[in-house]
Amino acid sequence: MTTSSSAPASSAPPFAAPKGVPDYFPPTSASFLAVRDTLIESARRAGYGYVELPVFEDTALFARGVGESTDVVSKEMYTFTDRGNRSITLRPEGTAGVMRAVIEHGLDRGQLPVKLAYAGQFFRAEQPQAGRYRQFHQVGVEAVGVDDPALDAEVIAVADAGFRALGLTGYRLELTSLGDTTCRPQYREKLQDFLAALPLDEETRRRAELNPLRVLDDKRPEVRELVADAPLMVDNLSAESLAHYEQVKGYLNDLGVKFVENPRMVRGLDYYTKTTFEFVHDGLGAQSGIGGGGRYDGLMEQLGGQPLSGVGFGLGVDRALLACQVEGVSPGDETRCDVYGVPLGEAAKSRLVALSAPLRAAGVRFDLSYGGKGLKGAMKGADRSGARFALVLGERDIEAGVVQVKELASGDQRPVPLADVVISVLEALGR
RNA sequence: GUGGGUGUAGCUCAGCUGGCAGAGCACUGGGUUGUGAUCCCAGGUGUCGCGGGUUCAAGUCCCGUCACUCACCCCA
The missing domain is CATH 3.40.50.800 (Anticodon-binding domain)
Structure with a gap:
């Protein structure tokens, strides 16, 4: 390497990475790879086949799949027009793309369920923060075509086994049910009526209109107190959803997967139904979710496919890596050469x-x-x-x-x- | 989009109420000509983020600006 003495020393580098995107380099990059590969391996052991899908898709796919009213779609997507004047979006999540591929290639015309796993980067134009990046990495699985609570439990167990294989112990699994198309609208109305009677501020009132569930998860103690007696989805489930939920919990016990019920859990994506779950790690700061997912029974049909049910998760590789660092475990820790x-x-x-x-x-x-x-x-x-x-x-x-x-x-x-x-x-x- | 914090060597950071640029790590050369890590010596380590202001004098005080960061929001 030769050094150029002609250019004056400059304090600022000529280029910096765009805002909010992480660089991984040795030695940390070895752990990054190990985290990703360990999580994929856990899915592979349960019979999930790997899919490699494009990083960008037709914008309408996400608008329709994730939901127009979600924050993700309404203000966090990287969208641009390509040279053919098509509206293209960098994928903000993985499930919609997998469903598109399943429908497009007729993968759902064989034996069900279709079990697929993926890994890759995702993009959301949010304000960066500890554990929240504009480009982030996920490992995900989707099981499509069979509405069996045992499959919900399997998906959850795969995630749990993956985290355990990394050596993580300081996390918990939170579980709830969001109901189905019959009981959720009824409950939503009931909750909105309850919230309307409360002395809430303007901002919160608006949220109650848009997504009332979210108000239940408010962090402010005074709001928490106000909604302490609010009706809960889990107490208003249809007979079918309730049975499904009970069976999921039973299977989780069979699998030896510990969980805590959190009836106030919120999901930011519209497509979730029935079972939803989140893996939470204390010690990461505000962005404590290292993985989450659930069932999405209407999504396939919503995207123009057969009316097939589905269940899956997305695990945050970046956050799992942070969790490893917090817990002092270093997967993939090895020397550079022999x-x-x-x-x-x-x-x-x-x-x-x-x-x-x-x-x-x-x-x-x-x-x-x-x-x-x-x-x-x-x-x-x-x-x-x-x-x-x-x-x-x-x-x-x-x-x-x-x-x-x-x-x-x-x-x-x-x-x-x-x-x-x-x-x-x-x-x-x-x- | 809204707040708080921080910007000094490649990295991690000291530098009190203004008074000559600092440490550790890393890097380079040397201490027996064919032996690293340990030890010793020597040495680049620098627009003190950037611009303006106050002052005899600003890394230090004031204003602006940019970047990073944490948090709200939201989520992996």
Whole structure:
């Protein structure tokens, strides 16, 4: 690397990442990958097949699927017009896109349920905050086509197992039911009547009109007190929804998944029905939800497909990673390489470069010192790489047909024949 | 969109009521010519976010501005 001395030192970098988007780089990026992969693996173990879907879709898909009146659609979408004059939106959530793909490719015409998992980034133009980014990452699953409470429980268990596999313990699962198309409208009216009689401020009154459930979840103590006696959805469920809810709880007990009921839980997306849940972690600040989901029985039909039920979740990779950091667990924590090459001179360098191919092919994570650093600098590189062994090679070694294998932690060093390097290294690593 | 907090070295941050730019980590070179981490020595570490004002004198006080951040709202 050459340094340019012509440009004056400047305090501000020439470019900064757009507002509210995270950069992940080593060593944190290793944990990020591990979190994402661990959560996907949990879904894979339950028979969910991976789907890779586009990051942008027709704007109308989200407007119709997520709901026009939601905050997400009304003010948080990244929407633009493409060169064909189509309105395009960067996906703010995952379920609508999966449903679109299921319908478009007729995945629901085979055996049901269709069980799919996805991972990727999502976009919402919100004010950034701890754990809330404008580009964030989720792992999600959707199970479409079977209205079985055991499936609700499975989805929840998959999320729980994923978090547990990460080593997380400081979270809880909150559960409730939002009812169905018969009982929810009735309850909503009942709740609005109750709220209308309360001395609420203008802002809250407006919210009561738009989404009365949300008022129940207000953080202000004085409001909480006012709504303490408000009617609750769980007390006004239809017979069918109530039975469904009870069975979900029963299956969760069978699965050994602990939960607490929170009848005041709010979901920001319109499509949820019946079972809804959220994984909450204390210690993340205000954005405490590390995952959430539920059942969405009207969504497929709403998007022009068959009237099939569905249930799924979205788990926040960024927030799960934060939770890991808060709890002091570091998934994916490993050194950068196993073995590090230290060449002395050009001849040795070309020998080590040549060796890197067979070593890596044998599964050894191998790096070497570039740039002609000299022994001291190259050894320093070996140390910083976290490698267990250094391969030191100089003129004397080449003449003798050997390479020095040095264990960095102990300082022990021994020559091995150059011809047997790969085998010797594998042996030294205990493989 | 609305509030609070913070902007000093690559990173984490000191710097009291105005008076010469600081520490640790990291980085580079050296301390036996073929050995790192430890130890010692030397060294870049800098528009003190930016602009204006007050003052003999501003990192410090005032105004503006931008950025970051936390929170409201909302949510993964």
